[in-house]
Amino acid sequence: MNDFLQTQILTELEDAVGRENCSIKEIDKVTHSVDYFWLSRMWADRGRRMPEADFIVSPKDATETSKVMKIANYYKIPVTTWGGGGGTQGGAIPVCGGILLDTKRMNKIYEVNTDSMYIECGAGAIYKHIEWAANEKGYATMHYPSSLTCSTVGGFLAHRGIGVVSTKYGKIDDMVLQMEVVLPNGDIINTSSAPKHAAGPDLNQIFIGSEGTLGVITKAQIRIYEEPEVRRFRGFLFKDMSSAFKASREVLQKFKPSVMRLYDEAETASLIKKIVGVSKPGAFMNIAYEGVKELVDVEEKILLDTFAKYGAEDLGSEYGEKWWKEKITFFYPGHMMDLPQMFGTMDTIAPYDKIEKIYWAMKEAVEKNFPQAKFIAHFSHWYEWGCMIYDRFIIDEKDVPKDPVEAMRLHNAMWNLGVRTAIANGGVVNDHHGVGFKLGRLMKEQYGPAMQVFEGIKKSLDPNGIMNPFKLGL
Amino acid sequence: MNISEKAKGIIDSCRFCWMCRHICPIGNATGLERNTARARALGASMVVRGATELKEISKNVYECALCGACTNNCMTGWDPKVFIQELKTEIVLNGVAPDYIVGLIEKYSETGNIYGKKACSCLDSLYGNGGKIGLFVGQDALYNVPELVKKVVELLAKAGVKVDLLKNQDSGAALWFLTGKTEETKNAAVACANALNEYETVIVYDPQDYKLMKHEYNEWNVEVKAEIVSINEYLLKLIKDGALKVKKGNNEYTLQDNYFYVRDLDDETTAREIIASVGVNKEMLLKGKETNMAGHLIMNEYMPEVIKEVAQNRWINAKNMDCNVIVTESPAEYVLLKATAPQGAKVLSVEEMLLENI
Numbered sequence A: 001m002n003d004f005l006q007t008q009i010l011t012e013l014e015d016a017v018g019r020e021n022c023s024i025k026e027i028d029k030v031t032h033s034v035d036y037f038w039l040s041r042m043w044a045d046r047g048r049r050m051p052e053a054d055f056i057v058s059p060k061d062a063t064e065t066s067k068v069m070k071i072a073n074y075y076k077i078p079v080t081t082w083g084g085g086g087g088t089q090g091g092a093i094p095v096c097g098g099i100l101l102d103t104k105r106m107n108k109i110y111e112v113n114t115d116s117m118y119i120e121c122g123a124g125a126i127y128k129h130i131e132w133a134a135n136e137k138g139y140a141t142m143h144y145p146s147s148l149t150c151s152t153v154g155g156f157l158a159h160r161g162i163g164v165v166s167t168k169y170g171k172i173d174d175m176v177l178q179m180e181v182v183l184p185n186g187d188i189i190n191t192s193s194a195p196k197h198a199a200g201p202d203l204n205q206i207f208i209g210s211e212g213t214l215g216v217i218t219k220a221q222i223r224i225y226e227e228p229e230v231r232r233f234r235g236f237l238f239k240d241m242s243s244a245f246k247a248s249r250e251v252l253q254k255f256k257p258s259v260m261r262l263y264d265e266a267e268t269a270s271l272i273k274k275i276v277g278v279s280k281p282g283a284f285m286n287i288a289y290e291g292v293k294e295l296v297d298v299e300e301k302i303l304l305d306t307f308a309k310y311g312a313e314d315l316g317s318e319y320g321e322k323w324w325k326e327k328i329t330f331f332y333p334g335h336m337m338d339l340p341q342m343f344g345t346m347d348t349i350a351p352y353d354k355i356e357k358i359y360w361a362m363k364e365a366v367e368k369n370f371p372q373a374k375f376i377a378h379f380s381h382w383y384e385w386g387c388m389i390y391d392r393f394i395i396d397e398k399d400v401p402k403d404p405v406e407a408m409r410l411h412n413a414m415w416n417l418g419v420r421t422a423i424a425n426g427g428v429v430n431d432h433h434g435v436g437f438k439l440g441r442l443m444k445e446q447y448g449p450a451m452q453v454f455e456g457i458k459k460s461l462d463p464n465g466i467m468n469p470f471k472l473g474l
Numbered sequence B: 001m002n003i004s005e006k007a008k009g010i011i012d013s014c015r016f017c018w019m020c021r022h023i024c025p026i027g028n029a030t031g032l033e034r035n036t037a038r039a040r041a042l043g044a045s046m047v048v049r050g051a052t053e054l055k056e057i058s059k060n061v062y063e064c065a066l067c068g069a070c071t072n073n074c075m076t077g078w079d080p081k082v083f084i085q086e087l088k089t090e091i092v093l094n095g096v097a098p099d100y101i102v103g104l105i106e107k108y109s110e111t112g113n114i115y116g117k118k119a120c121s122c123l124d125s126l127y128g129n130g131g132k133i134g135l136f137v138g139q140d141a142l143y144n145v146p147e148l149v150k151k152v153v154e155l156l157a158k159a160g161v162k163v164d165l166l167k168n169q170d171s172g173a174a175l176w177f178l179t180g181k182t183e184e185t186k187n188a189a190v191a192c193a194n195a196l197n198e199y200e201t202v203i204v205y206d207p208q209d210y211k212l213m214k215h216e217y218n219e220w221n222v223e224v225k226a227e228i229v230s231i232n233e234y235l236l237k238l239i240k241d242g243a244l245k246v247k248k249g250n251n252e253y254t255l256q257d258n259y260f261y262v263r264d265l266d267d268e269t270t271a272r273e274i275i276a277s278v279g280v281n282k283e284m285l286l287k288g289k290e291t292n293m294a295g296h297l298i299m300n301e302y303m304p305e306v307i308k309e310v311a312q313n314r315w316i317n318a319k320n321m322d323c324n325v326i327v328t329e330s331p332a333e334y335v336l337l338k339a340t341a342p343q344g345a346k347v348l349s350v351e352e353m354l355l356e357n358i
């Protein structure tokens, strides 16, 4: 873009959001060019600049957002929405330049409504801040992803995020009542005043998971819950994963624990040993159950009886409590995988009759084709019908190509293989990290002709294709 | 870039980590992605790798208040303040400091303080009384809220303690904040230590000076022979000894924990005990080490709108918990909370609270 035109657009954007909320400074461009996507981090680590936006704008509400959209549509320049930048799939990276719309000024907490049990807030609110707002009134959001402190309400909605107590309280798409969205043409819309209706398809669910390709979520009503009277933990060691799956499926037909996390033998022997201290061979499983004490007593009996039937060794509550205390420690630098290692989480979800098959197929594919990679996995977020695999590959520094182009090649080859194996065995492209830039190419392989539904919605809402290009395979 | 290996290590750890962004009072006030420990580290790492220039990140470096919330929150124990302070020295020595920072340094050179002010003549009678106990109030209080200084002296007098206001009220805190560990900062520290050493005991009023004397002076081998005691510790002892007679009532007071006390000096209890001696502690959700900074007078000179927002955010915290009377431990937080107080809310320094209950 020539600097004359760029300056003209800049002044229009400044007019829309205020001069101080519009930047073309290098520090702002650099800061918004690297998210939690491994490739963007690797690129920066090697001293290369990632693609940068031309303008960084921070609107304060839907009205200002709408003005930005109108400018972008007129000049046909891309708009990439950035919440916290904590996404792992490169979804917030402005790969085509243009406008980077940072939502964090839309962080107002409008209301903690304890009659209907929701918080109404701007979509740029950091999730931890709405948790604080709930806590101040004696409630909780029960959405506890490891990125609780990093990411925004809008980011979790846009990515279909999930937290550690999801088995009882649900995923983010279960936790939202209503949303305000600014469409690519600048129209401001509200989804229906309540979910679970029969007034056509659920508009919420069209925008949840759309990763900034269909509009900008500017406000949301997010559910809050009573703090449980008790929350108890119990650690178990299964001799293999098959018995753990059978035991867990049976428990889930009777009640819903809040936390359910089963670690494969490799992750039990590595991360769990290091952080929680379990040193026996087998598959470690951590369960939490919570709520009103009398009910929890009954749940505990069901859990212990069922797991004993499948030969689980009861490790008591100590490991589980330690895990709860340390649950985010894993994500700080120096604890988990970090550069210069190459790593990735290829989470997928499937019904019980496919989940084990997917695990073994992915493990075999990765280990056979990339012997330099370690493969570890755990299974969290369980339902009556199936669960999620959080499987990771890790390649140590010595095997990661120094040349960033070669490193990208290896990285993408591993992802192609892992995700294709999941799809071939009945899994989906992703469970809760989204698709972003990283996996866009695999969406058509997943959906086949069904992809035209997404493409049709995209085309009608965003005919100029300005919203987050090259993301979600759109 | 001439920074230590330790600073480089912290930069490389923080540059891709988002875990402490929620607690940064500046980032929460501005909503700007660059106001995070990770963004500052990413910028610095790009400078180290030759992918951008120091001048491009210099303004952002000065947008950090050094409040230590990120450090306190970090499970791995990284301390972004370390690289921030080293970067400031680099920025100043390389002549790429923002104009407004250069302006403050120049004012300091001309007048001896960054505010370019003269101390209030209302304090004249408090200097050089020849006592053994010195009072060090620091430059924030001296040049911005002399009335607080008078209150301290008044309160101490009620306990029979006569203090001598030190002539030198420059601990080096302002230079430390603006330039990091430069020769000039150390020279100010040495001059201050010499002034302190003329007394047996010095009561230090501002937590930022107290922290510098307790931590950095030691690190820089600046010797302080006088006994240094914080105003809170001194007052609590007077109360416990019965020298300061206070009345216990049922009024609720909410402590605005000062970040230097709770994070750097590990003291969450002294002020709470003082409050408990006259009333009831009513807490905010973010308290103790988790406190939210509520004001910064040096930054208020160059980013007043943001600092105002920082203070307003703290009032939101207070109001959400129905806290209406805030008790401050530092002049900076006193001034800014007072300037932004919503209707019906009140700000008191610890001394003012005690004077109300004598």
Ligand SMILES: Cc1cc2nc3c(=O)[nH]c(=O)nc-3n(C[C@H](O)[C@H](O)[C@H](O)COP(=O)(O)OP(=O)(O)OC[C@H]3O[C@@H](n4cnc5c(N)ncnc54)[C@H](O)[C@@H]3O)c2cc1C
Pocket (backbone or CB within 6 Å): A035, A036, A080, A081, A082, A083, A084, A085, A086, A087, A088, A090, A091, A092, A103, A123, A124, A144, A145, A146, A147, A150, A151, A152, A153, A154, A155, A156, A157, A158, A159, A160, A161, A162, A163, A164, A210, A211, A212, A213, A215, A216, A217, A218, A331, A432, A433, A434, A436, A468, A471, B018
């Ligand atoms: C340490 C760490 C741990 C993590 N653990 C978890 C976890 O336990 N569970 C989990 O689900 N995720 C986890 N993640 C991933 C990440 O936090 C989520 O994907 C989160 O949803 C990203 O939110 P964000 O605000 O950071 O979004 P960003 O990264 O800024 O953006 C993500 C995508 O959403 C779009 N977007 C953002 N805001 C809006 C909006 N208001 N309207 C429209 N589109 C928008 C962006 O364009 C982009 O495509 C983790 C990430 C980190 C860094």
Ligand code: SF4
Pocket (backbone or CB within 6 Å): A332, A333, B013, B014, B015, B017, B018, B019, B020, B021, B037, B038, B070, B071, B073, B074, B075, B076, B077, B078, B079, B080
């Ligand atoms: S201080 Fe700790 S939590 Fe904050 S960015 Fe650095 S490593 Fe992450």
Ligand code: SF4
Pocket (backbone or CB within 6 Å): B023, B024, B025, B026, B027, B035, B036, B037, B063, B064, B065, B066, B067, B068, B069, B070, B071, B080, B081
């Ligand atoms: S020291 Fe305080 S102001 Fe600076 S980055 Fe950390 S939290 Fe933010």
